[in-house]
Amino acid sequence: MKNNITLITGGDRGIGRATALCLANRGHKVCIGYRTREDCAHEVVENILHAGGTAIAVRADISQEEQVEALFQQIDKDLGPISGLVNNAGMLMLQASIEEVNEQRLATLFATNVSGSFLCAREAVKRMAFRHGGQGGAIVNVSSAASRLGSPHEYVDYAASKGAIDTLTIGLSLEVAGQGIRVNAVRPGFIYTDMHADGGEASRVDRVKDSLPMKRGGQPEEVAQAIVWLLSDEASYVTGSFIDLAGGK
Template sequence: MSLASVLLITGGGRGIGAATALEAARRGYAVAVNYRRNAAAAEQVVTEIRLAGGQAVAVAADVAVEAEVVALFEQVDRTLGPLTALVNNAGILETQMRLESLDAARIQRILATNVTGTLLCCREAARRMSTRHGGKGGAIVNVSSVAARTGSPGEYVDYAASKGAVDTLTMGLAQELAGEGIRVNAVRPGFIYTDMHADGGEPGRVDRVKAFVPMQRGGQPEEVARAILWLLSDESSYTTGSFIDVAGGR
């Protein structure tokens, strides 16, 4: 892997995104760390990469906003060069509640980031990487969730539904781009120790539910990152439209 391999990670300032950025840099990628609001967290990841001799930039953009997605990819073009890999990691959830308590505004917020944002980023990546458009190919990894399979009843059915859409996108886009040099795969994390659980109102959620995991523990962001990096690498060169569940057997 050379520094000519350029990776964009959406939501790269914390959790799985940050772990993936750091591991990718160790493997020789030049990394664009996208963030929406937390500039300090993204810059900390970038600083750590640079101190280790890697190449990285932090780029602000809300993936739910089309104009910001377009600007994000254009900035990566200018600062790092031609994109060769994309990790769609940006995702949100909101306070745990049953469907009967949800309103349309919340549902729209979840879908705008988790579904529309992923679609828009895939579009911009395809326009750059597809051999149909003069690109040299590449790889996309979408960060889904085991919730796409379980439905997350009583907590986040809206989030689970959004990740089900990501799974369907992964399957369809993989077939659409397979002949154009682009592989599209997904990882489905289970209960992972990240700050995201605090967004849902329960920072200690993983410790509460880990007894339901066959391996009897929560996962670490680095464990998900390694699966993502395998799917981006040439080691998975004949793998597209596939899913890796990183969920301790759940």
Template sequence: MAQQNITLITGGSRGIGKATALLLAERGHKVCINYRQREDEALAVVEAIRRQGGCALAIAADISDEQQIIEMFSEIDQRLGPITGLVNNAARLFIQSRIEQLSAPRLEQLFAANISGSILCAREAVKRMSTQHQGRGGAIVNVSSAAARLGSAFEYTDYAASKGAIDTFTRGLSVEVAAVGIRVNAVRPGFIYTDMHAEGGEADRIERVKSQLPMARGGQPIEVAYAIAWLLSEEASYVTGSFIDLAGGK
């Protein structure tokens, strides 16, 4: 009998993380929803999953803090068991800015969450998944961004740079853990209808830019979730070190 997948989704209380949590639970995963501040929203996702007969829990942890990451993984071990899947989705975004306005504290906060947090979560996941550590293998999906390719000039060059680092990390880690039963891939969404744009100071950004996209529309979180779910699944068993772009053809 196949063992059940146990998957952690960082930043799982809203947007792409929420859509992914709901989809994975529907497909039989035990799901841990990580959140930093939005407890009510995270608990609402857990409740929705449980109403459908699924298994879910929510854990508060700021992934820019190494100790909180370690404690989160320990709690998952105790309550669900060692994870088999990790979706590195949590990320920070600050107000749109040109280079002249960027500050060191902003960069430190952004890189701590978007780069260091994802790498440290992957470290803890590998410790549990690796066959070298008596794990049963697993899969990691890093949520990068089309910004890593496009650069986000005049708006989010710092955010784009952080996602460029995630792309490089994805490639390197995929090679490092390929022989110990772990696949590592990334999705690069862009122009998706989520609340994140409000944090950048332009809640309706997708409406402004959608006419510039070949598909002439923004994307929905579930469209990204489908790609993430596939990369975690056995259907993608020979896929590692790969990227799926979800940006309407941009």
């Protein structure tokens, strides 16, 4: 039986949490990467352990290179060679127009949403690539429908950071395809998660849902199912691709 060992950054809540639980149910050994919500991360681990799965939680600020390196070293030690990465961790600032954006906001946002995903992908490739003695693997980047829609008047900076994730997905998929590594992305939009509260409008999905073709917001589990499929052997010929999960928007 294949030994699937998968890291989910930001696995303590929302889409990350749903993905971790779903992967564990499919037999993956999972690492829950988290930055601050230790109680939430350990709750996910306890749920997985109670169901007979294998999971650990590791604190890491992925905007810090040394913490990313330590995160992967901990996975090597406690679980074994990684086979899957879900670049899910990201942050959202309070809604703002371009006139309210400053250097510190941009630096903080891009350090996590962009640099963090690059650093995690780097460490994963070092372990998965055939040229390093790896067995291949799969990376799924969690982008956003905002990368296509731009999020005017609210989150143009966040949208731009997710545009960078789209480009990372395309370029990296071509760079490592010959090394047995597939790289794909999901682009959720209007999903019921706590992230909207970070932006200052916890009920944002309810506000916009009637404008969506499907007339409803999405659930984290619906995004998780797409991520799990992209990581699986069922998607073995899929790389450099995007799955949009935004109710038709």
